[in-house]
Structures are given as structure tokens and as C-alpha cells.
Amino acid sequence: MNGRDYFPLGKANGKAFCNRTSETKWLLSNIKAAKHSLLTAPRRFGKSSLAEKAVTDSGLPMVSLNFNTCTDEQEVEKLIREGVSQLIGKALGSIEKLAHSIKKYVSNLTPKLILGTEHAHLELVSEKQNVSPAKNVEESLTLLEKLLAEKKQAAVMILDEFQIVGLIAKGAGVEAAIRNAAQNMRYLSLIFSGSSRSLLLSMFENESRPLYKLCRKLHLKRMDAEHYQQHLNRAAKQQWKGHLEAAVFERIMLLSERHPYYVNYLCDVIWTECDKLPTLIDVDKAWQQVIEEEYSDASAEIMLLSMGQKKILKLIAETAGVYLMAASSVKKTNMALSSTSGAIAGLVEKDVIEKEESRYQIINPVIKKVLQ
Ligand SMILES: Nc1ncnc2c1ncn2[C@@H]1O[C@H](COP(=O)(O)OP(=O)(O)O)[C@@H](O)[C@H]1O
Ligand SMILES: [Mg+2]
16 A cells, blocks of 8 residues: 555545544444434535445445436436445345345336346336326335345445435425335435535424434534544555654644545645655645645635625634624624624535534635635
């Protein structure tokens, strides 16, 4: 393993996966008990990495669905239907032997056996007219659970960026369909995850929404510095046969603000650029490079905000731990209190700021830097 392999920009697994032991344990115990879980955290905080780590540790068959690109109910339904087919293949083996049971459990969907070079696989096709996407979702998930129950086989389905479903399918029945299928599951464990915490929480914590009280919940935070210290030193040993100086390590934590993606990004640059143990100057130079590479993405994100949101964001960037409703803040932004609270709500919903230790913080350290 190369030192750089410790710092992927995509999902972290194996040696690149740092800590998250209590979170992994929590998720693993839910999976084992066939309880459903909801993971929330800002983008690139490690939700997908954590979910896959826990499922890999469980050794159970799984499928991971990402709703990111879905734009309507039909696409949501298709994704779930295909995920179900795939998981049936992974968890239950030979489809030919299941044909009898499958026919018994479906009424709206048409099961088709597709002959491949090695194995046959199942396709659940929606051919009947006048059957709603929601009905098909319920039937697919229920079919999967019943087949798993026949074989007493547990399995996991990850439903990533699930807030999209709430946005496009609100009131359209998909949420209710998932609830109907999920509330009595004993073999299939569902892991819902996504950014946009407020959207997700309104789906799962609002009494009038179908998914209310379906899941155990976990909000992922930044990782503690002490865990990163061990992790980075392992990678330093691999690369330079030594330990990072305490001040160098602290600088990495300070600049990246322990944002998991930016810790990896910054370290990847350091581990690439330095042929001996890095100094403070090396760290600063590497961070400059990260900022340069990320500058246009961060600016584009800021450009999408309203004037009021930008004002509030600037104020937070300039004054750490500022109390936004204080008279001095209001004077600086020259905004009415109602506009201020509207802007804050918008920024929270867009996942740009988050309340940490009772004050709002900018989540992405590069956005903060750009504003400063
Ligand atoms: N436990 C972890 N240890 C080390 N790096 C991690 C960990 N979890 C996530 N990361 C890193 O953080 C970034 C975002 O991870 P990802 O799982 O894709 O987050 P999300 O699904 O929340 O967007 C990636 O660079 C990934 O390698
Ligand atoms: Mg993800």
C-alpha cells in the first residue's frame, strides 16, 4: 500500500477508513437486528463510506441505490425495482429455483428470467397499465422480503441521497409504499442516507409523513483529531518512515477543519509533493493548491445563493462564532430579523452552514476561505 492510498477522494474503505468505530458498531447492530437506519450528515462527511463499511463487516449481501439523478416517481420506482432484482440474485442464488415463489408473490409486476452467459438473472418488469409506481415499489420490496424470509437470509439495501425521493415524490405515494413494505421487515434492513438534513428529518420526524418513526437515526459529525492523528501517522510511516511533527499535524487539522473530504484532499497533495516529512511550509503550500483547485467550484456554489444568504455567510466567515441575531450583526448586514432567519434557514437547507456547539459554522472550509 502506497501512502497516498490512505487518502481517497471517493469512498474510504480498508486501510483508508479511519475510526468511526462507535458509528460502525451502531449501524452493524441495527443491521443484525433487521432494524432500519437513517444516516444524515453534510455532503462528503463519510455517510456512504460508513454505510458500506458496516455492511461489509456484517458480511451480508447488499445493494446500494443512489437517488441523486432521479427526477420523477417513475425513475425512483425503476431504481428500486432494479435494486430488488439485483439483491435477489446476490442474496438468494439460482433464480430458476425461485421462479415458483416469485410468481406466487407478484401480481402487478412481470418477472422475467434473463439468460446470461453464466447465470440467469431476474428482471421485474412493469408492463401493466394503470399500476402506480408506488404500487410497484411496494410489491418489489415485499417480494424481496418474502423471498429472504423463505430462506431465512438477511440482506441490506442502502438508499442514498434519499432526500430526493421526498422532494419529487412528496404525497405521491412512494414514501407510503416504502413504509407499508418496510414496517414488518425481519430480514431486509434498510439504510436511508443523505445530506440536506432538514429535508430528511421532515420526512422521518414529521408525524404526518409516512416514514415517521420508521428508523433509528444517526447524525455524523466531523472526526476527532486524535483518531486522525493515528491514521495520518500510519500513512506517514508508510511514506517517509517517520511521524509527523505535532505542529504539522495540528496545522493539517486546522486548515481542513477536520472536514473528511478536505483532510483527504490536503493530505493527498502533501503525500504527493513531499519526498521527506512535511514542514509547516509544505502544509501551507499544499493547502494553497487545494484552494486553487477548488476555487471555481466553491465560487459557483456561492453564486447560487441569494443576496441575503451571501451576506449572512460572509458575516459567519469573517467572525467566527458570531451570534447572527445580535444587534451588532443586524447592523452589519442591515437585514430585518425575519430576513436573517429566512436566510439562515435557506443556508441550512442547502447544507452550507450547520449549527455546531450552538453557533452556525460554514461546513466547507474552502467556501469559508473564498469568502474571506
Ligand atoms: N471513516 C473515514 N476515514 C477516512 N476518510 C473518510 C472516512 N469517511 C469518509 N472519508 C472521506 O471523506 C470523503 C467523503 O466520503 P463519502 O463517504 O463519499 O461521504 P458522503 O457519502 O457523506 O458524501 C471521501 O474523501 C472519503 O474518502
Ligand atoms: Mg455519499
